[in-house]
Amino acid sequence: MSAESAQSPQSRGPLYKTWRFIREIVIIVAIALVLSFVIKTFFFRAYYIPSGSMEQTLQINDRIFANIMVPGPFELERGDVVVFRDDLNWLPPLQEEPNTLESTLSFVGILPAAGEQYLVKRIIGMPGDTVECCSADGKLVVNDTSITEPYIYPGNTPSDMEFKVTVPEGKIWVMGDHRAESADSRFHTDVQGGFVDIDSVQGKASTISWPASRWGVVDSHSEVFANVPDRSK
The missing domain is CATH 1.20.5 (Single alpha-helices involved in coiled-coils or other helix-helix interfaces)
Known part of the structure; x- marks a missing residue:
């Protein structure tokens, strides 16, 4: 050696x-x-918030992580903030093609599929639920139970338009927290009744990852719906 x-x-x-x-x-x-x-x-995928329809819960330019195991092993619930594909064309067509970096990150699964559009809203009605606006004191009513919504943007009412819907099987009724700035289920009743397919849901918003000053969890506010009876199909 x-x-x-x-x-x-x-x-x-x-x-x-x-x-x-x-x-x-x-x-x-x-x-x-x-x-x-x-x-x-x-398990998780990053999304970008481009509008104020979910203020104050989510701000313009927030980056969030969505738990993509929901729906799936973990089921959806009223109050969950969900990301879903714009399969019903609620949004105007994209004007720009994704760049090379976005396409690459989409291909490996870090970003959503390039060229597809997504929306972020809060689930108010699950399959079988009846949702209506409004009670005598101006609150939303779910399955004959009025709810108090602390997440609504300050100064907004639960809804400026009256409606009463019963959510079909396999669908959800969604609304933005900034009710005066959210073109949600209420404004698309001409397309599938305003209901979103559960199959279109990509995940449940779980955390705000950026900017650093807004790090934290996205609250489902399950207490809001705690007394609502279950009418799921």
């Missing part, structure tokens, strides 16, 4: 130690990237 091969790692000098340190950093970063990719691809 040569003297060189018999050297211990501790005696190989600063160059070896530097290389070993760099190698360990590269391995750690690679593992972190793989874990991030797996989490974002199979």
